[in-house]
Amino acid sequence: MARNLLGKYLVRTRGNVRLIGMIVEVEAYRGTIDPASHAYRGMTQRNEVMFRVGGHLYVYFTYGMHFCMNVVTGKAGVGEAVLIRAIEPIEGISIMRKNRGFGNSLADLVSLTNGPAKVCQALGISRPENGIDLVKGPVFIARGIRAPRPRIVVSTRIGIREGTDRPWRYYIKDNPWVSRYKKSPHII
DNA sequence: CGACCGATTGACT
DNA sequence: GTCAATCGGTCGG
Numbered sequence: 337m338a339r340n341l342l343g344k345y346l347v348r349t350r351g352n353v354r355l356i357g358m359i360v361e362v363e364a365y366r367g368t369i370d371p372a373s374h375a376y377r378g379m380t381q382r383n384e385v386m387f388r389v390g391g392h393l394y395v396y397f398t399y400g401m402h403f404c405m406n407v408v409t410g411k412a413g414v415g416e417a418v419l420i421r422a423i424e425p426i427e428g429i430s431i432m433r434k435n436r437g438f439g440n441s442l443a444d445l446v447s448l449t450n451g452p453a454k455v456c457q458a459l460g461i462s463r464p465e466n467g468i469d470l471v472k473g474p475v476f477i478a479r480g481i482r483a484p485r486p487r488i489v490v491s492t493r494i495g496i497r498e499g500t501d502r503p504w505r506y507y508i509k510d511n512p513w514v515s516r517y518k519k520s521p522h523i524i
Numbered sequence: 525c526g527a528c529c530g531a532t533t534g535a536c537t
Numbered sequence: 538g539t540c541a542a543t544c545g546g547t548c549g550g
Contacts, residue, residue: 363531365531372531373531374531374546377547380546380547381546382545382546382547383546396531396546397544397545397546398530398531398532398544398545398546399529399530399532399533399542399543399544400530400542400543400544400545401532401533401542401543401544402532402533402543404531404532406531419531421531451532451533452531452532453532453533454532454533493531494531494532495530495531495532496530496531497530
């Protein structure tokens with residue numbers, strides 16, 4: 337599911353505004369079998385959305401100041417989700433820039449959305465969006481048209497202490513918005 | 525309760 | 538490369 341989300345459009349609507357980014361980097365988090373997952377120790381008030389049936393949006397608050405968003409992918413009660421780590425801006429770039437507190441310089445286009453908390457800030461996603469139904473909106477996934485068969489790179493995940501051996505990070509090769517590169521990726 | 529710390533970022537050496 | 542910011546979730550006593 338993580339791999340399949342690469343190249344898809346992440347769409348966020350708010351009133352008449354539509355913001356779109358192509359998903360270029362993701363990580364899979366696999367419930368109670370994955371020590372790096374918020375769901376590892378079972379359901380709590382915080383991670384409850386992760387345990388819902390696939391198709392919901394799990395948004396969490398971290399480091400006292402950031403939000404990150406996940407697409408819930410498992411059956412009800414399982415606790416699996418895919419973290420959206422980076423998107424390539426497609427539509428609504430000036431609004432994303434404003435949401436990120438940027439000026440109008442084009443130089444910052446990459447840093448607009450090359451990280452999971454940056455994606456949430458650019459798309460205006462925080463607490464109220466936790467638990468959103470991705471079929472109903474106002475956040476949803478659409479088929480991309482920009483990268484028909486993106487070359488996918490696999491690596492280990494970023495910013496975690498446990499589960500670092502598991503190759504569950506996926507990104508589109510050479511895409512400028514990928515958040516960061518690691519030593520031994522594997523191309524599939 | 526109190527202590528610890530994080531699926532990060534931005535500023536700085 | 539290092540490190541502080543900042544605060545809610547989680548866990549031990």
